[in-house]
Amino acid sequence: MTLLTSQDSMSRRYVAPDSARVVVQALENETGRSNLDFIGLEVQDWITRGLQETGLVRVFAGPRGDSATQTPRWASKLEIGTMLGGRYYLRGDSIVMQLWVTAPEDGEVVASIGPVTTSLADPTLGIDVLRRRAMAVLATHVDPALSQWARSASQPPSFEAYREFSEGKSAFNRDDFEGAVAHYVRASALDSEYVYPLLMAAVLKKDVLGASASADSLVRSVRRHGRRLAPFDDALASMLEAQLAGDYDGSYDAAQRLRLYVAPGSDWELEAAAAAVALNRTKEALEIVRGVDLERASATDHWDVFVPVANAYHLAGQNETLLAVLRQTAKRWPRAALVVVAKMEALAALSRPDEARAEWQVLLGRREGEPASLAMWAAWQGARELRAHGSPVAARALAQEALDSFPVLPDSSKFGDPARWKMQALREAGHDREALTLAESLSVRQPGDVALTAIVGAISARMGDWARARRVDTTLSRSSASIDARSLKIVRARLVAALGDRDRAVGLLRS
Template sequence: MYLAQDLKHDRRVAIKVLDPEYGRAVGTQRFVREIRIAARLTHPNIVPLYDSGEIAGQLFYVMPYVEGENLRGRLKRETMLPVAQVLEWAAEIADGLAFAHAQGIVHRDIKPENLLIQSGHVLIADFGIARAIDLAAGENITSEQLVLGTPMYMSPEQAGGGKLDGRTDVYSLGCVVYEMLTGEPPFGGRTPQAITAKKLSGRYPGVRVIRPTIPQAVDHALARALAVIPADRFASAEEFSRSLRVAAKPKSGRLLLWLAGVGLIGAAIAVVATHSAPTQVHSAVRPRVVVGIFENRSGDPSYDPLGFMAADWVTEGLQRTGTVDVVPTLTALTAARFLREEAGTEDPVRALARETGASLVVTGAIYRDQDSLLVQAQLANAKAGRLVGAVEPIWTDEKQPAQALQQLRARLMGLLALSLDDRVIQAERPPTYAAYQAFSEGMDAYVREDYGPALAAFEGARAADTTFVLPLLYASFCYMNSRNYAVADSVLRIVASQRDRLSKYDRYWLDYQKAELAGNASEALAAIRHAAELAPTSKATYNFAAVAFEAREPFPAESALRRLSPDVGPMRGWFPYWDLLSSALHVQGKHRLELEAAREARRRFPDRITAYLPEARALAAKHESTELEHLWSAAAGKINANSTEIGTLAYEVGSELFAHEDSSDSQPWFTRAYKAFATGDEITDTHEGRWGRARAAARLGRLREAFDLGEALAAADSTRLDYVGFVGVLASQLGNQMRAEELLHKLAADRRSFTLGEPRFQAGRIAAALGDLERATELLASAQREGYAYEMDFHRDEILARLRGLPILRQLDAHDK
């Protein structure tokens, strides 16, 4: 390792020279190519790579010189570090590893020497040769030639030359965390073989034996990270990071003392004899619970809402505890819909667990016996394939079915508490049955994205029970999705005044919606992040990704989407997941991964023409003209393809080619778009069709035609500010400065609520078209402050392209972040 001065950029850098043995095994071309890939790792906890090359047969790579010391130096001075500091640094390292693993890069040599401390944070160094080593290992080069790692920290499978994935880094990080806490690595020995033998035994002194003040949750997290078999470890560095952050939080009081205080011991003990002995679970990873919709076995369909009501009331109670990860009712309802459609032979408990990512599953059923109803429920550990316990059956009058819910929730939460050794909260009076009936109908419609009937049902639920706040929250979602922002804001104000009646999860959704309406992207992002942390497999995680993308943070958006499975849960069969994932990859320049995601989307949605758009963007960015022609032919040949969809596809290709500096190649695609939009059929003779024709005409230089179309559109719909901005830009291009200035001033002065910066954005485009770059910069900066969201069109906008090189465009465009 050499300290050097980068003369071109006037900065100090570190140059690392590869061991000649590795250099011979890897080869110069592969090394340089793979260093280039590794150089894309841009993360706050990873030391970036600047350059690489070969001089006199020696391979080297260049990285920034990091002021400070490495972790080894700190351990030599302090031996044992404060627990809070250890957990914070460990979580940061895990975050960096999770990012690298998502790119297919395993570090293979996590140790104190490769962890640099700068300004109180830890950075991972030396990602330089990991991927090159991996590839070389697959080309008839023996593992002995390429053993990368340090015996005290490498995993058993790495020491044995086995196939590696991110879990080997999890093991190494576990060793480092252990050493930070105790002053010594968990496994020692005089030779590498002796160290490996100890690791394979799986025996080492627990951290609490050496340092009793360490929380038990930390001990459990380390035990899992240091498991001999990779399958027994955390599945990812991200999961390890989550467990460390949970372990860092102070624990609440013990359960049974609380139960005694509120008189719920009886409820907790009211379980049938089949309940197994309580298991004290101290894992740092909290269990995830899903409450299935209770089956109606009464023979009377009028009791169907009771099954939803029971599930939602128990779910809401568990969410209030904050002690377990609870699958939201909406996610459980969506899963139930998919499972009903499949109606396979799989055990329903296992199927629900698989669909929602839960390990514990609450199921139940409703029976009728003359004039009484019987509600029965049980808790199963789907992962272990065993029944945890069942609550004592609850009888209630058929005319007052809601009376059973309070007992049901108290007993189920007591059963969960005894099983998990966690706290619960006191049960409250449930809403009226009539209110829940309406709420159930609303949720069914909401899942179908049928917002009109959903809204009517939610408002009916609120009218039936004015203490029931949750339907109003969902009503606000309906108004938001229908772009009726003023009414959504009014409804949210009512909900906010009664926020204490919402669960913690729903309060985060309330805060998210309020921040979205206010155009406060940072607050919206924080709120929906908290909701996603409480329910990682729910739609909250998707919404976090969407907000992150709109806030010009494509990598967090990509990472969040990667945590969701497109095969189960709310993302199953949902095209927007793939569209957002490919968009996030696109703006990061990850066009190979983008193309893979786009093609998977088209495979899953073969009859949806919009599924061709992500692939078209990726191919255009990669300049794959032949494949673009094949894609165009396939889309145009679809029986269900209409002119507007085909025109949109062609316009998308043209815009991307323009953005990637293929302006001459873009024109034929704009011509195709124009012809498709100009067919004059009933599909294109709509606002959407005329808008497409106007934009294509403008790109082809048909400015007068585009202007006339834009004027007509703006006159027909005054709410579409993009029409107004479009007309203003064209007025400038046609030399009508007076008209352009008139529209610019009109937009700049527009202070209506809930426009989220769009008037200033459109005014900024007109100013740019007029050549007034200073005024354009001011207006666009104002738009961003007011919450104007990032759009894919930013980097391919021919007007904004005039601002390239200016700071404002870098702020607006996620490409430059």
């Protein structure tokens, strides 16, 4: 077989779930010196103990000596899914050691670790390096949250790095986004070759924390990395660069490339679905989400997986199917505001406003803190959908119920500005004067926010202050704000529609 001789690397193979049963073989002695047999046995012992300590796999030490030739048959009886073996040889006064991970059913190499060069006089340091790398590589393969991309992303240099990254994933799953970023940065700091966590930190900075400049800085630091990026990492970096630049076509192309390096059905494919939705390629997005295995372990560890799923089904008009998918696969997130809104979108489109409102009412359990903020956001989103689908009375009633239920909101939320969501609910409930006052206050606090400026203009138009609305329209037409051109046209179209100029609004949207 051909062995890779540079950095640890992955072939394009998806490791089956039974990979958590691992046999570790003694390394083959290719030094020609029998007095060095102990090195292969010592590596086997160290790696076996190290893997046992992780708690992620069940480990078996393979037969030694002449019995080692029976390892494949022996492994089959124990339903072993992963075999780890290797070799070592002399190079001058040093020992060179290398490991590979294979699938016992066909002997295919799914990972190569090393080579690691160490002192012949005392190989202990090199054996420890090999042990830590083996633990990290095996961990990423058997962890269902990581195995989807492990074959082509940069690999953690040690189990300590893997554990730090895993802590980041856990923090993300409980919506501790700042904590997740901190763990990701620390994981990468353990070795500069491990760039994947920095890219995940950039994703959170951009998508959740509203820190695009910081996200851009992280991606640039990855690009300044000396070595060529692993294929998955390179595609992910390209997608982030395109998104930060407002390049929707570039984001789509990178997301399609990303799909080449993940297992079919991986939730990573949803990035391609989201990119297709952004280009109004609804049928393509729907085809992608249908192929994603939401029943797979870890696929729904976080509620955000349902964003592209809901968008694809809803925009394709397949709302009954969307409801069925959510009720089957989102059971663990009954009170996640985004899942609730996705159900409301479907029900609004199906002209079932009472059921949509009932879905929102599951969020009434807690009346303070983050849940209160998200309930207000969900009410605004739901009311907007009801109004758009021909249920204006139900939309107004929902918004009013939210305002009555949550008269006081927290000053901040990790997901956005609660005051802004309340302002939108006031609009939906028909309280134009209060909404305008709050919008003006927010504009003072957030100067240069063209979306807020447009809202002030739209409310003014609805209240009959046409002169002010037209001044705002003129201001936006000359705006040089740092917002991508498409988003600027959308907020302008909304204002122009409020001014009654339907043709110009449609023209802006078409452009």
